[in-house]
Amino acid sequence: MHKNKKDNEHKRNYEIQRIETFSDGVFAFAVTLLIVSLEVPKNFEELMINMRGFFAFGISFLILVFIWVEQHKFFRNYGLEDNWTITLNVALLFLVLFYVYPLKFLFTLVFSNEIYAGKQIPLRITDAQVPLLMQIYDAGYIAIYFLFTLMYIHVFRKADFLELTAIEKFDCKTNIHKQLIMVVVGICSFICALLLPLPLSAYSPFIYVLIGPVLTIYFHYRIKLRKKYFVEE
Numbered sequence: 001m002h003k004n005k006k007d008n009e010h011k012r013n014y015e016i017q018r019i020e021t022f023s024d025g026v027f028a029f030a031v032t033l034l035i036v037s038l039e040v041p042k043n044f045e046e047l048m049i050n051m052r053g054f055f056a057f058g059i060s061f062l063i064l065v066f067i068w069v070e071q072h073k074f075f076r077n078y079g080l081e082d083n084w085t086i087t088l089n090v091a092l093l094f095l096v097l098f099y100v101y102p103l104k105f106l107f108t109l110v111f112s113n114e115i116y117a118g119k120q121i122p123l124r125i126t127d128a129q130v131p132l133l134m135q136i137y138d139a140g141y142i143a144i145y146f147l148f149t150l151m152y153i154h155v156f157r158k159a160d161f162l163e164l165t166a167i168e169k170f171d172c173k174t175n176i177h178k179q180l181i182m183v184v185v186g187i188c189s190f191i192c193a194l195l196l197p198l199p200l201s202a203y204s205p206f207i208y209v210l211i212g213p214v215l216t217i218y219f220h221y222r223i224k225l226r227k228k229y230f231v232e233e
Contacts, residue, residue, distance in 0.1 A: 019086055020075050026093045027068045033100045034060050056107040063103060067096060070148055078155050078162060085154060092147045099140040106137050131193045131201040138190035138204075142183055149179035167230040174222045181218065185211055 034057060071092065109125065125133065152175045155162065159169055185207060192204035 017075065017079070017081050019081055019089060020072075023071060023075075023089060023093060024068075026097065027064065030064055030096050030100050031061060033097070034064075034104055053108065053111070056104075056111040059107050060100075060103045064096070064100075067144060074148070074151055074155075080155065080158070080162075085151065088147050088151050088154070092144060092151075095140060095144050095147070099144065102133070102136045102140060106133060109133070127198060131196075131198070131204070134193035134201070134204050135190055138186050138193060142186040142190065145179050145182040145186065149176060149183060152176045152179060167226070170226060170230065174219075177218065177222075178215065181214055182211065185214070 071089070109130075152172055155164075156169065156172045156176065159172070164172065188210075189204045189207040192207060193201050195201075196204065
């Protein structure tokens, strides 16, 4: 019989921790950085440029939200606040802040024709520099999800201390594999941006489309195993 979650509360802290409060503040600041460079429009044309940039901002915002949700679920599930967890989380927050401007620049560039309606684009980048921009984006993405991988591996190693049940260990392994899939996809995009000739390297971002189907297949497999070997109480 599996232990009830309440039996583990003396080992896990389910209340909001200072590290979570600090993390939420950093993520809020990162979102602010996405829009802080936008001045109040001086005329209607500038207003329309800002309005057309809403989609690029929205995608950048969603990516930050996905990262925040992953981090939030980690602390809500395990409540760890030891030195190694804090170190990994601080490194994650640092990368998130560093990641904001390349993220915003990339999606502003992707939607530049729509944002500036065919007029002169103020972004200064040559075709030869686009692969390097993607490599910067990929490197940040890889590093962030590699840190998540290390965080979940750390939880699995402390399974006895946290008194994780068998099904919780199974879920932790699933999360480790999920983060590794994200890392591998990022590495594939990085390699394509680095090695492919210029016309083809511009298509390296499309590799991220694989995340959806790959995770769908993987979770379908893991859910079947979960139902086969565990009966939740």
